[in-house]
Amino acid sequence: MDTTDIKSYMYFVGQEARAASRLIAKADTATKNQALIAMANAIRRDESLLLAANAKDLENARAKDLEASMIDRLALSAKGVAAMTEGLMQIAALADPVGEISGLNYRPSGIQVGKMRVPLGVIGIIYEARPNVTADAAGLCLKAGNAAILRGGSEAINSNQAIAACVKEGLRLAGLPETAVQVIETIDRAAVGELITMENFVDVIVPRGGKGLIERITKEARVPVIKHLDGVCHVYIDDEADFDKAVRIADNAKTQRYGTCNTMETLLIHAEIAPRILPVLNKIYIDKGVELRGDETACDIIPQIKAATEQDWYEEYLAPILSIRIVAGLEQAIDHITKYGSQHTDAIVTENYTRARRFLREVDSSSVMVNTTPRFADGFEYGLGAEIGISTDKIHARGPVGLEGLTSQKFIVLGDGQIRQ
Amino acid sequence: MDTTDIKSYMYFVGQEARAASRLIAKADTATKNQALIAMANAIRRDESLLLAANAKDLENARAKDLEASMIDRLALSAKGVAAMTEGLMQIAALADPVGEISGLNYRPSGIQVGKMRVPLGVIGIIYEARPNVTADAAGLCLKAGNAAILRGGSEAINSNQAIAACVKEGLRLAGLPETAVQVIETIDRAAVGELITMENFVDVIVPRGGKGLIERITKEARVPVIKHLDGVCHVYIDDEADFDKAVRIADNAKTQRYGTCNTMETLLIHAEIAPRILPVLNKIYIDKGVELRGDETACDIIPQIKAATEQDWYEEYLAPILSIRIVAGLEQAIDHITKYGSQHTDAIVTENYTRARRFLREVDSSSVMVNTTPRFADGFEYGLGAEIGISTDKIHARGPVGLEGLTSQKFIVLGDGQIRQ
Structure with a gap:
């Protein structure tokens, strides 16, 4: 030919x-x-x-x-x-x-x-x-x-x-x-x-x-x-989160693999739980060589954290870098995800029934999760068998696209x- | 403003x-x-x-x-x-x-x-x-x-x-x-x-x-x-069709309303049943003022039928005009629909189980029907409650688009x- x-x-x-x-x-x-x-x-x-x-x-x-x-x-x-x-x-x-x-x-x-x-x-x-x-x-x-x-x-x-x-x-x-x-x-x-x-x-x-x-x-x-455009994925740790689950999920979401689209790029933490959980997470991330970039409150809690710029919240690092923001509550967490996220995968860690339900309904992403890691957003993990990609579109297919898509x-x-x- | x-x-x-x-x-x-x-x-x-x-x-x-x-x-x-x-x-x-x-x-x-x-x-x-x-x-x-x-x-x-x-x-x-x-x-x-x-x-x-x-x-x-582009809808009358159902459906598909997108524009008739059924249908259509345009075989059976041109098979008349083609069987009927149709709504009239199944599977239209009239392709008739249109696309939504679409x-x-x- x-x-x-x-x-x-x-x-x-x-x-x-x-x-x-x-x-x-x-x-x-x-x-x-x-x-x-x-x-x-x-x-x-x-x-x-x-x-x-x-x-x-x-x-x-x-x-x-x-x-x-x-x-x-x-x-x-x-x-x-x-x-x-x-x-x-x-x-x-x-x-x-x-x-x-x-x-x-x-x-x-x-x-x-x-x-x-x-x-x-x-x-x-x-x-x-x-x-x-x-x-x-x-x-x-x-x-x-x-x-x-x-x-x-x-x-x-x-x-x-x-x-x-x-x-x-x-x-x-x-x-x-x-x-x-x-x-x-x-x-x-x-x-x-x-x-x-x-x-x-x-x-x-x-x-x-x-x-x-x-x-x-x-x-x-x-x-x-x-x-599939990009994956700026978030985990929000609520003040009613189970402490151990939150640590495990925040760790896995960032460090299990750095270069994948479903890796967490920004961690949102409720102000009430931040002073207790951030030092624990900071140690884990530092041990694994993850660079942290935080908002003012995060930097107040851990002075070693670098200050994040406005651009950081939009960033898909695909690298051992994590931005951290301390929020007043669910409302502010959802607002942040809506403004800066890429509608790929976002998770909440909470034991609060009503907040879990609100997060599931109101976060407009292709995968929305409660008490687990965004790293699970994947055709095989979802039981689709294989995927041809992950759609961040709204029309026809959202999320991992398998045979059905x-x-x-x-x-x-x-x-x-x-x-x- | x-x-x-x-x-x-x-x-x-x-x-x-x-x-x-x-x-x-x-x-x-x-x-x-x-x-x-x-x-x-x-x-x-x-x-x-x-x-x-x-x-x-x-x-x-x-x-x-x-x-x-x-x-x-x-x-x-x-x-x-x-x-x-x-x-x-x-x-x-x-x-x-x-x-x-x-x-x-x-x-x-x-x-x-x-x-x-x-x-x-x-x-x-x-x-x-x-x-x-x-x-x-x-x-x-x-x-x-x-x-x-x-x-x-x-x-x-x-x-x-x-x-x-x-x-x-x-x-x-x-x-x-x-x-x-x-x-x-x-x-x-x-x-x-x-x-x-x-x-x-x-x-x-x-x-x-x-x-x-x-x-x-x-x-x-x-x-x-x-x-929703256009509706060039077909009814295919198989030689194993129930005669009365076929007459009723072919009549309704064309004459119940002329200006709608789910109105039949081309009638395909199996050569075996054509000599018996076409005279009956011809009388009904003539009584209702429908102009018929047929292929050679149709014109042989009813000499009063006008000869159809190649363009007729592509035409969405939206008017009391109907093109008629006599086909050798299911295969030729599906080929005709694939070539000239608009993937809107197509129906077969047959009592043959295998042909009904093949028609349902192989005709690539937004609605495919057995033994009923394409005029039913409608959000209310399908139980969707209301429709915002009928999609002839393949992505996201096909056919009548209601709330789900x-x-x-x-x-x-x-x-x-x-x-x-």
Whole structure:
């Protein structure tokens, strides 16, 4: 396929995807599972091929002096290959969401009305670095009955093409069209511009990557986007919090992993409990090398804490840095989250029934939690099996997006000859 | 408020809506119902004021020589006022969707994960002519916990402002902010351009009107759009159809009302049953003044039928015209619907179990029906209570959009101090 004329190439890809999506939508569960298992087998068998392709990408990346963090995400290990295999096997084991019928009730007119879960059609996925997304995304889209067009980062092109060969083999062995999963074969950026504006061929775009990528795509897309912007997550420790739970959660929320979107970035503490709990937390954080930036009251309690600036409250550090604010109560905590948060994941620690209920109802984030750590905001932890991303949007899907988020529901109506009067 | 500087005016409206949406989101069910009932009472009381405002709009419309159909939709009668009142009372009687918790299950980690239904935030509604939309949309948005910005047609400005006064009175009497429902006070078209691009203040746009309006809005919007494009609805009469049901349904689907989006525009008939059923249907349609346009086979059976052109299969007539095609079977019927349909509502008439199941699964439309008329595709008939429109989109909401379509779901997680390992 000639990929130099990007417009024609993408038009061709789009047409093929739309045609394949019709066949994948009606593929039965066993056939889709057979394809997923065959993909996993091919990836397991081709481990050394995949690692060799990845080595080539890494070499190019180093020659181009790419950032260390980028190279880190690009690198595929034998463990990474095993994780892809396992991921596909897990997706095969999940219940098929397609065709699920719910709420089929009789109406006074005599017709019976319900909903049937159906695929979205064609999903475009745009991602950076991590080559494992190629297998994960292909598997999730297929199980949900969709065709997929995958556009990985140019730095991972060899790894992605090698994985794509395994994916296509799996589709072929199950008798499904190989065009059900297409990996864009050019590194020309114009391909992204085409992909996100082909409304006739693409039903939804899922971008995965840095804020820059996502903002650019959202701005230019004509196709609906399920996006994850940033994770400025909060934990609020109420004065009626259980002291031990609060310490455990505030510790875990920040220090279990620093670079994830569901890591706590700002800790809010009720003024009544702050003088008792902040010294305990301060010691834990200092021992783990976390830099603290506090408001005036926090700095009064622990003079070693650096003063936070207004900008700190908006910051997604993705690093061992934590901002701390002392608040007068629930109201002020919710106001802070509303103003500075990113509607990703926020938690309250309290034993107070009414405040827990108010926090759950009034905090407008994709995940809202009581007495546990925001680190749990994750497709696997939620039992979705796997996720294609975490949506901070309000439309269609909020929070971790698994198979269900890659489907829609249509109405079905069963009658016995009824007509409308 | 100065409405000449459109950008500043709309920014102000957006800011007010966002602030109001926070209060409406946490308003309790009784308060929202109280507001809805007070709105209904105000509209009932102000009937003569509303009719006078509408008379002014009608006078202007006639002076401007607007189309008869536009004037028709603009006209408000005493019956129309009563329908608005009744609509609001019905919305008050519906269950409150906000805060509904579902699927709260324990995970192996010990946390309990579920979903809570939440408002979308701020809904922008852009509509033409029909002033009753002002009351319906305000009521639905309020009950679903959203703030609304309404932009009616310039030709209905006096009617809409009069209805808006009643809506605001209802909000005020219930102690809710009047800014929860704002009706744009300028007829400047630039206001629409601002509304559909204020991503910080508006969460979703619902356009209601002609295809031109909707295409323009979809093209220019930066805010997600829930749209209804057109309704090219089909009925397929299978050779294993019950003859009487098929006649009854094909009649009702076309002739019960001509101008609605869920009216049948193309009738597909299996070749085996066509020679028997087409003469019967032909007589019914001719008696009711419906013009028939058929493919070659249909014209062979009834020589009086006009020949259909390729364009006819794409046409939403909204008129007493029907195109008829004779097909070889289910496969060809589904192919026709896939190619020419608008994914609105399509029905099969058959007694064959397997074909009914295949039609339900494989036809990718917002409503798919067996042995009944597409005319049932309607919020009231489906038991949604009321609808803000019928979505032909795949993302978020498909088919009639009622209260549920104006909400989203967030994850809630209840813990007892669990942390992530």
